Amino acid sequence: MTGHSAGWAASDVRTRHVLDIDGLGSAGLAAVLALAEMGPQELPRVLEGQGVALLFEKASNRTRNSSEMAAVALGGHPVYIQGDEVGIDIREPAGDVARTLACYHSVLCARVIDHETLVRMAAALDGAEVAVPVINLLSDRAHPCQALADLLTLRQVFGPTGLGDRTVAYVGDTNNVWRSLAVAASMVGMATRVASPPGYGPSAADVELVRSFGGDLTVTDDPVEAADGANAVYTDVWTSMGQEEEAEARLAAFAGYSVDESLLAAAEDAVVLHCLPAHRGEEISASVVDGPRSVVWMQAANRMHAMRGLLAWVMGVAPLAGEEDRPR
Numbered sequence: 001m002t003g004h005s006a007g008w009a010a011s012d013v014r015t016r017h018v019l020d021i022d023g024l025g026s027a028g029l030a031a032v033l034a035l036a037e038m039g040p041q042e043l044p045r046v047l048e049g050q051g052v053a054l055l056f057e058k059a060s061n062r063t064r065n066s067s068e069m070a071a072v073a074l075g076g077h078p079v080y081i082q083g084d085e086v087g088i089d090i091r092e093p094a095g096d097v098a099r100t101l102a103c104y105h106s107v108l109c110a111r112v113i114d115h116e117t118l119v120r121m122a123a124a125l126d127g128a129e130v131a132v133p134v135i136n137l138l139s140d141r142a143h144p145c146q147a148l149a150d151l152l153t154l155r156q157v158f159g160p161t162g163l164g165d166r167t168v169a170y171v172g173d174t175n176n177v178w179r180s181l182a183v184a185a186s187m188v189g190m191a192t193r194v195a196s197p198p199g200y201g202p203s204a205a206d207v208e209l210v211r212s213f214g215g216d217l218t219v220t221d222d223p224v225e226a227a228d229g230a231n232a233v234y235t236d237v238w239t240s241m242g243q244e245e246e247a248e249a250r251l252a253a254f255a256g257y258s259v260d261e262s263l264l265a266a267a268e269d270a271v272v273l274h275c276l277p278a279h280r281g282e283e284i285s286a287s288v289v290d291g292p293r294s295v296v297w298m299q300a301a302n303r304m305h306a307m308r309g310l311l312a313w314v315m316g317v318a319p320l321a322g323e324e325d326r327p328r
Protein backbone atom coordinates (compact mmCIF):
# COMPACT_ATOMS: atom_id res chain seq x y z
CA MET A 1 0.00 0.00 0.00
CA THR A 2 1.34 3.42 -0.88
CA GLY A 3 0.40 6.78 0.55
CA HIS A 4 -2.19 7.27 -2.18
CA SER A 5 -5.63 7.67 -0.77
CA ALA A 6 -8.06 4.93 -1.64
CA GLY A 7 -11.58 4.00 -0.76
CA TRP A 8 -14.52 6.33 -0.48
CA ALA A 9 -18.02 6.30 0.82
CA ALA A 10 -20.86 6.75 -1.64
CA SER A 11 -22.11 9.67 0.42
CA ASP A 12 -18.77 11.52 0.14
CA VAL A 13 -18.21 11.53 -3.59
CA ARG A 14 -20.47 11.54 -6.62
CA THR A 15 -20.20 8.19 -8.41
CA ARG A 16 -17.47 8.64 -10.98
CA HIS A 17 -19.22 7.58 -14.16
CA VAL A 18 -17.03 8.12 -17.26
CA LEU A 19 -19.31 8.27 -20.27
CA ASP A 20 -16.98 10.62 -22.16
CA ILE A 21 -13.66 12.28 -21.49
CA ASP A 22 -15.16 15.66 -20.53
CA GLY A 23 -17.03 13.93 -17.71
CA LEU A 24 -13.70 13.63 -15.92
CA GLY A 25 -13.29 17.40 -15.69
CA SER A 26 -9.83 18.94 -15.94
CA ALA A 27 -8.75 17.90 -12.45
CA GLY A 28 -10.06 14.38 -13.01
CA LEU A 29 -8.25 14.09 -16.34
CA ALA A 30 -4.98 15.22 -14.76
CA ALA A 31 -5.47 12.76 -11.90
CA VAL A 32 -6.23 9.82 -14.22
CA LEU A 33 -3.16 10.57 -16.35
CA ALA A 34 -0.98 10.82 -13.24
CA LEU A 35 -2.29 7.46 -12.00
CA ALA A 36 -1.86 5.91 -15.45
CA GLU A 37 1.77 6.96 -15.50
CA MET A 38 2.46 5.13 -12.22
CA GLY A 39 3.61 1.53 -12.23
CA PRO A 40 1.10 -1.10 -11.12
CA GLN A 41 3.15 -1.73 -7.95
CA GLU A 42 2.76 1.91 -6.92
CA LEU A 43 -1.04 1.72 -6.90
CA PRO A 44 -3.15 0.27 -4.09
CA ARG A 45 -4.97 -2.97 -4.98
CA VAL A 46 -8.20 -1.10 -4.74
CA LEU A 47 -10.22 -3.79 -6.54
CA GLU A 48 -8.95 -6.68 -4.37
CA GLY A 49 -11.57 -9.42 -4.35
CA GLN A 50 -14.05 -7.34 -6.35
CA GLY A 51 -15.67 -7.90 -9.71
CA VAL A 52 -15.34 -5.70 -12.79
CA ALA A 53 -18.05 -6.28 -15.42
CA LEU A 54 -16.86 -5.89 -19.03
CA LEU A 55 -19.97 -5.93 -21.21
CA PHE A 56 -19.50 -5.82 -24.99
CA GLU A 57 -22.26 -5.32 -27.57
CA LYS A 58 -19.54 -5.00 -30.26
CA ALA A 59 -16.27 -6.73 -31.12
CA SER A 60 -13.00 -5.76 -29.41
CA ASN A 61 -9.38 -6.77 -29.16
CA ARG A 62 -7.51 -3.92 -27.42
CA THR A 63 -10.29 -2.70 -25.14
CA ARG A 64 -11.28 -6.09 -23.81
CA ASN A 65 -7.74 -7.30 -23.16
CA SER A 66 -6.39 -4.04 -21.74
CA SER A 67 -9.38 -3.72 -19.43
CA GLU A 68 -9.10 -7.29 -18.17
CA MET A 69 -5.43 -6.94 -17.38
CA ALA A 70 -5.86 -3.49 -15.82
CA ALA A 71 -8.53 -4.88 -13.49
CA VAL A 72 -6.26 -7.80 -12.55
CA ALA A 73 -3.38 -5.39 -11.82
CA LEU A 74 -5.58 -3.69 -9.18
CA GLY A 75 -6.57 -7.02 -7.62
CA GLY A 76 -9.95 -7.24 -9.36
CA HIS A 77 -11.75 -10.09 -11.08
CA PRO A 78 -12.86 -9.08 -14.58
CA VAL A 79 -15.84 -10.85 -16.11
CA TYR A 80 -16.27 -10.60 -19.90
CA ILE A 81 -19.91 -10.61 -20.99
CA GLN A 82 -21.16 -10.55 -24.58
CA GLY A 83 -24.16 -8.37 -25.34
CA ASP A 84 -26.21 -11.33 -26.58
CA GLU A 85 -25.86 -13.08 -23.23
CA VAL A 86 -27.67 -10.35 -21.31
CA GLY A 87 -29.76 -8.96 -24.19
CA ILE A 88 -29.86 -5.25 -23.32
CA ASP A 89 -33.45 -4.01 -23.90
CA ILE A 90 -34.33 -7.41 -25.40
CA ARG A 91 -34.10 -9.81 -22.49
CA GLU A 92 -34.45 -7.02 -19.94
CA PRO A 93 -34.13 -3.20 -19.87
CA ALA A 94 -30.68 -1.60 -19.74
CA GLY A 95 -31.36 -0.32 -16.22
CA ASP A 96 -32.13 -3.82 -14.95
CA VAL A 97 -29.00 -5.20 -16.65
CA ALA A 98 -26.95 -2.52 -14.86
CA ARG A 99 -28.58 -3.05 -11.47
CA THR A 100 -28.09 -6.80 -11.75
CA LEU A 101 -24.41 -6.50 -12.64
CA ALA A 102 -23.97 -4.00 -9.80
CA CYS A 103 -25.01 -6.74 -7.36
CA TYR A 104 -21.74 -8.55 -8.12
CA HIS A 105 -19.32 -5.97 -9.50
CA SER A 106 -17.73 -2.76 -8.25
CA VAL A 107 -17.34 -1.24 -11.72
CA LEU A 108 -19.55 -1.64 -14.80
CA CYS A 109 -17.66 -1.13 -18.08
CA ALA A 110 -19.61 -1.41 -21.33
CA ARG A 111 -19.13 -1.12 -25.09
CA VAL A 112 -22.53 -0.28 -26.49
CA ILE A 113 -24.26 0.28 -29.81
CA ASP A 114 -26.17 3.32 -28.58
CA HIS A 115 -24.55 5.85 -26.23
CA GLU A 116 -27.94 6.41 -24.59
CA THR A 117 -27.71 2.87 -23.16
CA LEU A 118 -24.79 4.00 -20.99
CA VAL A 119 -26.70 7.08 -19.89
CA ARG A 120 -29.67 4.94 -18.87
CA MET A 121 -27.44 2.45 -17.03
CA ALA A 122 -25.76 5.21 -15.04
CA ALA A 123 -29.13 6.84 -14.31
CA ALA A 124 -30.59 3.55 -13.08
CA LEU A 125 -27.68 3.06 -10.68
CA ASP A 126 -27.80 6.65 -9.45
CA GLY A 127 -31.58 6.46 -9.06
CA ALA A 128 -31.20 3.36 -6.90
CA GLU A 129 -28.32 4.99 -4.96
CA VAL A 130 -25.98 2.21 -6.05
CA ALA A 131 -22.45 3.69 -6.12
CA VAL A 132 -21.09 1.61 -8.99
CA PRO A 133 -19.39 3.69 -11.70
CA VAL A 134 -20.15 3.11 -15.38
CA ILE A 135 -17.22 3.38 -17.81
CA ASN A 136 -17.74 3.78 -21.56
CA LEU A 137 -15.64 1.25 -23.47
CA LEU A 138 -16.84 2.80 -26.80
CA SER A 139 -20.21 3.95 -27.95
CA ASP A 140 -21.40 5.46 -31.21
CA ARG A 141 -20.61 8.84 -29.63
CA ALA A 142 -17.40 8.51 -27.64
CA HIS A 143 -14.30 6.47 -26.87
CA PRO A 144 -12.82 8.04 -23.73
CA CYS A 145 -10.52 5.12 -22.85
CA GLN A 146 -8.87 5.48 -26.26
CA ALA A 147 -8.47 9.23 -25.78
CA LEU A 148 -6.72 8.67 -22.45
CA ALA A 149 -4.24 6.30 -24.12
CA ASP A 150 -3.76 8.84 -26.91
CA LEU A 151 -2.88 11.58 -24.42
CA LEU A 152 -0.46 9.26 -22.63
CA THR A 153 1.18 8.50 -25.97
CA LEU A 154 1.44 12.18 -26.93
CA ARG A 155 2.98 12.96 -23.53
CA GLN A 156 5.56 10.21 -24.03
CA VAL A 157 6.39 11.46 -27.52
CA PHE A 158 6.59 15.17 -26.75
CA GLY A 159 8.20 14.92 -23.34
CA PRO A 160 7.45 16.33 -19.92
CA THR A 161 7.11 19.96 -20.94
CA GLY A 162 3.47 19.50 -21.83
CA LEU A 163 1.39 19.56 -24.93
CA GLY A 164 0.20 23.16 -24.87
CA ASP A 165 2.09 24.30 -27.95
CA ARG A 166 1.40 21.19 -30.06
CA THR A 167 -1.16 20.56 -32.77
CA VAL A 168 -2.91 17.30 -33.57
CA ALA A 169 -4.55 16.98 -37.00
CA TYR A 170 -7.26 14.37 -37.49
CA VAL A 171 -7.97 13.33 -41.06
CA GLY A 172 -11.09 11.24 -41.69
CA ASP A 173 -14.49 10.51 -40.22
CA THR A 174 -15.61 12.66 -37.29
CA ASN A 175 -16.65 9.63 -35.29
CA ASN A 176 -16.49 8.50 -31.66
CA VAL A 177 -12.68 8.43 -31.65
CA TRP A 178 -12.37 11.93 -33.14
CA ARG A 179 -14.88 13.43 -30.70
CA SER A 180 -13.14 12.12 -27.57
CA LEU A 181 -9.69 12.93 -28.96
CA ALA A 182 -10.63 16.50 -29.88
CA VAL A 183 -12.14 17.15 -26.47
CA ALA A 184 -9.24 15.50 -24.61
CA ALA A 185 -6.62 17.39 -26.62
CA SER A 186 -8.45 20.66 -26.03
CA MET A 187 -8.65 19.94 -22.31
CA VAL A 188 -4.83 19.77 -22.14
CA GLY A 189 -4.39 22.88 -24.29
CA MET A 190 -3.49 21.32 -27.64
CA ALA A 191 -4.68 22.88 -30.88
CA THR A 192 -6.72 20.50 -33.03
CA ARG A 193 -7.58 20.37 -36.70
CA VAL A 194 -10.00 18.12 -38.51
CA ALA A 195 -10.30 17.40 -42.24
CA SER A 196 -13.25 15.39 -43.55
CA PRO A 197 -15.12 15.21 -46.85
CA PRO A 198 -18.29 17.27 -47.13
CA GLY A 199 -21.07 15.60 -45.16
CA TYR A 200 -18.70 13.79 -42.80
CA GLY A 201 -17.35 16.74 -40.83
CA PRO A 202 -18.22 17.72 -37.26
CA SER A 203 -21.68 18.96 -36.34
CA ALA A 204 -22.09 22.52 -35.08
CA ALA A 205 -22.73 21.06 -31.61
CA ASP A 206 -19.46 19.12 -31.71
CA VAL A 207 -17.52 22.19 -32.82
CA GLU A 208 -19.07 24.12 -29.95
CA LEU A 209 -18.27 21.30 -27.52
CA VAL A 210 -14.58 21.22 -28.49
CA ARG A 211 -14.29 25.00 -28.40
CA SER A 212 -16.00 25.12 -25.00
CA PHE A 213 -12.78 23.73 -23.55
CA GLY A 214 -10.86 26.65 -25.00
CA GLY A 215 -9.83 24.43 -27.87
CA ASP A 216 -8.30 26.07 -30.93
CA LEU A 217 -10.15 23.92 -33.51
CA THR A 218 -9.72 24.29 -37.27
CA VAL A 219 -12.33 22.58 -39.47
CA THR A 220 -11.57 22.00 -43.14
CA ASP A 221 -12.25 19.59 -45.99
CA ASP A 222 -8.61 19.83 -47.11
CA PRO A 223 -6.36 17.14 -45.59
CA VAL A 224 -3.19 19.03 -46.56
CA GLU A 225 -4.40 22.18 -44.79
CA ALA A 226 -5.04 20.09 -41.68
CA ALA A 227 -1.72 18.27 -41.78
CA ASP A 228 0.41 21.32 -42.64
CA GLY A 229 3.02 21.68 -39.89
CA ALA A 230 1.05 19.52 -37.43
CA ASN A 231 2.96 17.68 -34.70
CA ALA A 232 0.71 14.63 -34.84
CA VAL A 233 -1.58 13.24 -37.53
CA TYR A 234 -4.39 10.91 -36.44
CA THR A 235 -6.84 8.81 -38.39
CA ASP A 236 -9.41 6.07 -37.82
CA VAL A 237 -11.49 3.78 -39.99
CA TRP A 238 -13.88 5.33 -42.49
CA THR A 239 -16.60 2.82 -41.60
CA SER A 240 -17.12 2.26 -37.90
CA MET A 241 -18.72 -0.79 -36.34
CA GLY A 242 -22.45 -0.67 -37.06
CA GLN A 243 -22.04 1.36 -40.27
CA GLU A 244 -21.22 -1.60 -42.51
CA GLU A 245 -24.16 -0.92 -44.85
CA GLU A 246 -22.58 2.47 -45.67
CA ALA A 247 -19.14 1.03 -46.40
CA GLU A 248 -19.28 1.37 -50.18
CA ALA A 249 -20.51 4.98 -50.10
CA ARG A 250 -17.94 5.86 -47.46
CA LEU A 251 -15.10 4.31 -49.45
CA ALA A 252 -16.01 6.59 -52.34
CA ALA A 253 -16.57 9.69 -50.18
CA PHE A 254 -13.26 9.38 -48.33
CA ALA A 255 -11.09 8.83 -51.41
CA GLY A 256 -8.24 11.32 -51.14
CA TYR A 257 -8.37 11.37 -47.32
CA SER A 258 -5.83 8.62 -46.77
CA VAL A 259 -2.94 9.29 -44.39
CA ASP A 260 -0.12 8.31 -46.72
CA GLU A 261 3.42 9.41 -47.52
CA SER A 262 2.25 12.19 -49.79
CA LEU A 263 -0.01 13.74 -47.11
CA LEU A 264 2.76 13.46 -44.54
CA ALA A 265 5.00 15.59 -46.73
CA ALA A 266 2.92 18.47 -45.31
CA ALA A 267 3.75 17.44 -41.75
CA GLU A 268 7.42 16.56 -41.96
CA ASP A 269 8.05 16.01 -38.25
CA ALA A 270 4.68 14.61 -37.26
CA VAL A 271 4.10 11.32 -35.53
CA VAL A 272 1.16 9.26 -36.77
CA LEU A 273 -1.56 7.84 -34.56
CA HIS A 274 -4.37 5.36 -35.20
CA CYS A 275 -6.54 3.72 -32.55
CA LEU A 276 -6.57 0.43 -34.52
CA PRO A 277 -7.84 -1.74 -36.09
CA ALA A 278 -6.30 -0.21 -39.25
CA HIS A 279 -7.36 -0.80 -42.82
CA ARG A 280 -4.15 -0.54 -44.81
CA GLY A 281 -4.76 1.06 -48.18
CA GLU A 282 -7.90 2.86 -46.98
CA GLU A 283 -7.60 5.48 -44.22
CA ILE A 284 -3.86 4.82 -43.83
CA SER A 285 -1.19 3.38 -46.09
CA ALA A 286 0.81 0.34 -45.02
CA SER A 287 4.06 2.29 -45.35
CA VAL A 288 2.82 4.89 -42.86
CA VAL A 289 1.17 2.68 -40.25
CA ASP A 290 4.12 0.28 -40.33
CA GLY A 291 6.71 3.05 -40.80
CA PRO A 292 9.05 4.94 -38.48
CA ARG A 293 6.64 7.79 -37.70
CA SER A 294 3.89 5.50 -36.50
CA VAL A 295 3.28 5.32 -32.73
CA VAL A 296 0.26 3.01 -33.00
CA TRP A 297 1.84 0.27 -30.89
CA MET A 298 2.63 2.76 -28.12
CA GLN A 299 -1.05 3.70 -28.23
CA ALA A 300 -2.12 0.07 -28.05
CA ALA A 301 0.17 -0.61 -25.07
CA ASN A 302 -1.00 2.58 -23.36
CA ARG A 303 -4.59 1.35 -23.43
CA MET A 304 -3.76 -0.88 -20.45
CA HIS A 305 -1.95 1.83 -18.48
CA ALA A 306 -4.75 4.29 -19.16
CA MET A 307 -7.37 1.78 -18.01
CA ARG A 308 -5.45 0.97 -14.85
CA GLY A 309 -5.33 4.68 -14.00
CA LEU A 310 -9.00 5.12 -14.84
CA LEU A 311 -10.16 2.14 -12.78
CA ALA A 312 -8.09 3.37 -9.83
CA TRP A 313 -9.60 6.84 -10.16
CA VAL A 314 -13.23 5.70 -10.35
CA MET A 315 -12.55 3.67 -7.20
CA GLY A 316 -11.49 6.83 -5.41
CA VAL A 317 -7.70 6.59 -5.60
CA ALA A 318 -6.12 10.03 -5.74
CA PRO A 319 -2.56 10.79 -6.78
CA LEU A 320 -0.32 12.16 -4.05
CA ALA A 321 -1.00 15.85 -3.43
CA GLY A 322 0.27 17.93 -6.31
CA GLU A 323 1.27 14.89 -8.36
CA GLU A 324 -1.35 15.50 -11.01
CA ASP A 325 -0.14 19.07 -11.40
CA ARG A 326 3.46 18.12 -12.18
CA PRO A 327 4.49 18.76 -15.77
CA ARG A 328 4.63 15.37 -17.49
Ligand code: CP
Pocket residue numbers: 059060061062063064138146275276277
Ligand atom coordinates in the same frame (compact mmCIF):
# COMPACT_ATOMS: atom_id res chain seq x y z
N1 CP B 1 -8.93 0.80 -30.35
C1 CP B 1 -9.86 -0.05 -29.90
O1 CP B 1 -10.77 0.30 -29.16
O2 CP B 1 -9.66 -1.33 -30.31
P1 CP B 1 -10.69 -2.54 -30.09
O3 CP B 1 -11.93 -2.21 -30.87
O4 CP B 1 -9.97 -3.76 -30.61
O5 CP B 1 -10.99 -2.66 -28.64
Ligand code: NVA
Pocket residue numbers: 138175176177236237239240241275276277
Ligand atom coordinates in the same frame (compact mmCIF):
# COMPACT_ATOMS: atom_id res chain seq x y z
N1 NVA C 1 -14.50 4.28 -34.88
C1 NVA C 1 -14.24 2.87 -34.68
C2 NVA C 1 -13.29 2.68 -33.56
C3 NVA C 1 -12.90 1.27 -33.29
C4 NVA C 1 -11.96 1.15 -32.13
C5 NVA C 1 -15.55 2.15 -34.45
O1 NVA C 1 -16.41 2.67 -33.74
O2 NVA C 1 -15.73 1.05 -34.99
